[in-house]
Amino acid sequence: MTRTWQAAPSVGHPLTRVEGLDKVTGRARYAADIPLPGLVYGWVVPATIPRGRVLGLDVAATLAMPGVLAVLHQHNAPRLTDAGDATLLLFQDDRVAHRGDPVALVIADTPERAREAAERTAVDYLPEPHDAAFRADHPRLYEPDHVNPRLPTVTDKGDVEAALAGAAVVVDHEYRTPPQHNNPMEPHSGTAVWADGRLTVYDSTQHAYGMARTLTKLFGFDPGVVRVVSEHVGGGFGAKGLTRPDAVLAVMAATLVGRPVRVTMTRPQLFPLTGYRTPTAQRIRLGADRDGRLVAVEHRASSQTSRLLEFTEQSASYSRVMYAADNLRTSHRVVALDVPTPRWMRAPGEAPGSFALESAMDELAEACGVDPVELRLRNDATTEPATGEPFSSRRLAECLREGARRFGWADRDPRPAARRDGRWWRGTGMAGAHYPARAGPTVAHATAFPDGGYVVRVGAADIGTGARTVLTQLAADALEVPVGVVRLEIGDSDFGRAQVAGGSMGTASWSWPVVTACRDLAHRLASGERLPPEGLTSTYDSTEALRALGAFARYAFGAHFAEVAVDAATGEVRVPRLTGVYAVGRVVNPLTARSQLIGGMTMGLSCALLEESIMDARFGDFVNHNLADYHVATNADVGELDVAFVDDPDDELNPSGVKGLGEIGIVGVPAAIANAVWHATGVRQRELPIGPARTITSGQ
Amino acid sequence: MREFAYARARDVDAAVSLVADNPGARYLGGGTNLVDLMKLGIERPELLVDVTGLPLDEVTEDGDLLRIGALVRNSDLAAHPLVRDRYPVLSQAVLNGASGQLRNVATTGGNLVQRTRCGYFTDPTKPCNKRMPGSGCPAIEGEHHNLAILGASDHCVATHPSDLAVALAALDARIDVQDLAGPHELPLEDLYRPVGDRPDLELTIRDGALITGVALPPLPPDARTTYRKVRERASYAFAIAAVAAVLVVRDGLVSDVRIALGAVASHPWRARIAERELRGGPATAAAFEAAAIAELDAARPLRDNAYKVPLVRDLVVAVLTELAR
């Protein structure tokens, strides 16, 4: 084929989502929508005690209920092999690790009958004394071997105590964040189908490839048996990053009954079974000279995990990167409680960690009488504070200056509680932000067809981010063809190894082999290679290239500015305006990038003012486990959102020069809002969420 | 969900005869509360009698009364010109509730008798005196940040979630009911039983009685009214405190005042003590504050809902001050 035209580049253009029409017309099929002949439904029977043993289960009575085909439980479930995640070792023994832990699965011909029978299933328990109450001074808090994802638990540089003792100004406070749930709109749903010796799992997941590997290991399947398909995903925020019980239960059940089985969870079932953000208690000690130059930073974080699995949120790691200080110590402790297992939720570590450090920086600015933006500029780092490694690029200062300019920060009167406007106290606040820029090994295949079309296959997941769209743009540019002739196929474990849609690593990871394979294909075509009827394919695996990366600290940076209004009588906090300015490498698509960032900022606002999973430790249960009582921000909560980028060229990243921007939008927003609430009312808010219950009792 | 039978009522008498004396039967209005509770296993009816086809879906004038059929949808009620013109407080209250989609189906009658949102009540795996008499009230020691500060008991501290009912309480609404004995009416305030030791018994009307409508007496021509709802989320959230107020000020003196509080008790709370304090006195912020304090003297807050006491006080002052301006 001879090329007769030269395409205009697509990268940088606001291409609307390639699957947008399918989604708004309902043609896009999500995991629980896929019709299958002979499909039956599994319903979880959750434990109603927080700790103990299952003594017995009235299986016979359940089997006699209308429509019930089978009951899966510890005595008939397939034996599993530990795949490194004990939350998936379902029905392997009689232990109840937390309330909501599955003790059985009822399989019936309709979801309604499965549910009714599951709810009627009588379970006999032997309860044991339990402890589900997280406290900052819990006697069983310990230092784990490492923290999420595999970071050191402690870093220690210089002599923090001595520096604090000699510092002109010291800020020392504890900050608290509550448990929060990811709450994507689409619930977790897994469907398992056996056909011709292969097992296909349709699941709502951020990582089809990872799920196929996990299921293979868990069940001891031969390689190549499992295929996971996840074409469209209605949000995840980390809750679908790893395999969850829905998939395991569907596979067990389909194997038991010999028919396709679907397990879809209800909102209350998602709360104990699909992960959440741990509560944290974080103590920050800052020492500075009179001008606010930091001499010491200490960040100690405590969090909880379950009895099943040690997951330690890396909250203090935020301070390893952000501001320069010769003396810097960060540490983590965790306590294992009789609670559901906390996991990733959008910006694990950075989201709670930034609330603590960026709030403390505001308190330091107040104590030193230095403007909060200026304070951060004075403490900008040239190398990564904890490690001394060079940054591949660090444009925090540019974000701070551009944010201050856009927001109109210059005229700000620093005095707190000085602006009353009718019902409202008004104030402004800000915070810095960063998020790691990483990539993981991924394989992609690019195929050219004689009709002029191209198909690119990569095991990516589009969880609403626009991944499919930006990969289409990057592929089209690498192939030097218009986007309209390129089709991306994603969400299929058969496409080979791929990085999870998480850690803001998706585009950086997937685009690496996509762009490289596409360039190779374009080159082969240009050099006259024959195009056979079945198409010509180039495949690339980025594993080796990733190993060759230089030693740099790679991060995206940002700055957030917030305006708040606090009702003087009722303590209601409203946020009329948020500005976010980011250095995120190359912006492939300004439209989807902006959507990701305003989504992050909105989630940050929601986290600042609303989101809290309320644990009743007597039951070991999150009692507000539904979307009427667990408040996620609505449109009415969100005011003007202003998003801008600073130029951020960086040659040390990946072939596309992208840093990822799925998470940085949430980082620092709660602190910016809390700082603005202080500026409005004169009262510090060191615990989230900042609802009327807090603003009123704290001295309105 | 238990499998159930469904019937569409032909007329009011037929509806009442199907439901009255049948503890397994429930009226189905918009279903926005009942069906949720059925899914959760809190309600397990064997028969649903759909009343939405009954001719009780109009707002009509009857002398100086305004009559609202029990099946008028929340959104139609809020948008009705006579309601907006004569009782803006009612329109505001409805529009502050739920969401557009819910208001499009929710009915006036169903709204008044919707159940509490207490998280223990809605979870059948936990004790709750309202759902399972005698099993205990975990809310008192547990999660109660949005539960009652007034009129509660050691048996139950739940609140009534309706916004609409709060406005109706301030408007001295009367409720039309029909049971096997025939039609009768009662003041809205008398519809709800005090909590006492039987929180499972919420209404004074007989089981299976059908609410057929609401009647609103006229307001003085110079009355000013408003509804203000405080909530954590800016929309689509239940109140943490709400005030419906009617105020008539003549020559600087309060000639008539009616204050109903929402989200503080098991039913809309008429602040009779505050009203008595204010009537005939000056319409000043100081007087409003003294009255609110007097009303809240009876408040018995719990560990995590004490913020509601200053909240309600300041809210009442803010609302009345605004109306008096």
Ligand SMILES: Cc1cc2nc3c(=O)[nH]c(=O)nc-3n(C[C@H](O)[C@H](O)[C@H](O)COP(=O)(O)OP(=O)(O)OC[C@H]3O[C@@H](n4cnc5c(N)ncnc54)[C@H](O)[C@@H]3O)c2cc1C
């Ligand atoms: C997410 C969510 C948020 C909400 N937010 C708010 C809010 O902010 N403010 C607010 O006020 N409400 C709110 N609601 C509640 C909503 O307003 C009520 O569910 C609705 O008004 C109930 O009316 P319905 O017609 O749907 O009642 P149904 O669900 O049909 O019935 C409710 C009960 O009333 C009985 N019933 C129905 N009609 C009659 C009748 N004519 N006579 C006697 N008994 C009858 C039924 O048998 C049932 O027991 C919210 C609901 C949801 C789900």
Ligand code: SF4
């Ligand atoms: S407050 Fe009432 S409804 Fe809530 S748990 Fe107690 S008894 Fe049940």
